[in-house]
Amino acid sequence: MTEDQSDVILEVRNLVVEFSSEDGPLRAVDGVSFAVRRGEIVGLVGESGAGKTLTSEAMLRLVRCPPGRISGEVRFRGQNLLALDEPALAGIRGKEIAMIFQNPGASLNPVFRVGDQLLEAMRLHLREPARSLRERVGEILGRVGIPSAATRARDYPHQFSGGMAQRVMIGIGISCVPSLLIADEPTTALDVTIQAQVLALLRSLARELGVAVLLVSHDLGIISQMCHRVLVMYAGRIVEEADVATIFRAPAHPYTRGLIDCLPRMDGSARLGTIAGVMPGLRSLPSGCPFHPRCPLAEPRCAEEAPKLRSAGDHHSAACLLVGT
Secondary structure, three states: OOOOOOOEEEEEEEEEEEEOOOOOOEEEEEEEEEEEEOOOEEEEEOOOOOOHHHHHHHHOOOOOOOOEEEEEEEEEOOEEHHHOOHHHHHOOEOOOEEEEOOOHHHHOOOOOOHHHHHHHHHHHHOOOOHHHHHHHHHHHHHHOOOOOHHHHOOOOHHHOOHHHHHHHHHHHHHOOOOOEEEEEOOOOOOOHHHHHHHHHHHHHHHHHHOOEEEEEEOOHHHHHHHOOEEEEEEOOEEEEEEEHHHHHHOOOOHHHHHHHHOOOOOOOOOOOOOOOOOOOOHHHOOOOOOOHHHOOOOOHHHHOOOOOOEEEEOOEEEOOOOOOO
């Protein structure tokens, strides 16, 4: 958590997501807590299966319950989203908090023109004349970098490339000028050039509109370019939190170090690091520290005691028994 709470727009406290099964409840998100401030870009990073997407979906109660069960607190502007009734929450989703999903092909309706889909998002939340909203459709599509925006608004999703479809999704996300934008792997399956354009677009929109951004990604390269602070997630838990410079300069958790060692280096070294093993499944979570079976520094106590986040420096915390010893 940050020391200055005056500009905190989102505060997640002990978020837990469980799924019922024949073997009992399976905990996919385990006590996640963090905060996001106005105008801040926070990265949520980890391997596939770490619980990143589920965490972001649970914050907006997009997890099907049952079989899922969500507990804890998700406080947005002082309101606990998990305690709101559905009509009240519907007034916040899309308007105050918008989410950009990682697959625009699955998120855009193939039988409606993209302009109509953007218009529908605004009609739900903005009390403005229909003509005024229609004029804004072209403005928004132009803002997210779609050429001939007024003409392209009449096209269908299949007529857009992956990068352009993702721009449409960003346009829908910012159409009501939200206070918080959740971007879940927004550059998945895009080539490097389009990826850079989409990231630059997100950065400029956040800067111009003052929007807080939670950027969900498995790509530390993207995180290093985009974020002010980083949350590292493993097996449903936050295992490290720090500003982006500290994460890359002095990572405290062995998992974070392993992720960084896997990045290509600029010193000419051809050998990339690896992390032994794979992310544990929900039915096979180890005792103690969930990373200990893969950790090169593990001690016997790591298999017995589950570490909590502890201070690793100024505004830096890590969930590792070896921190501070």
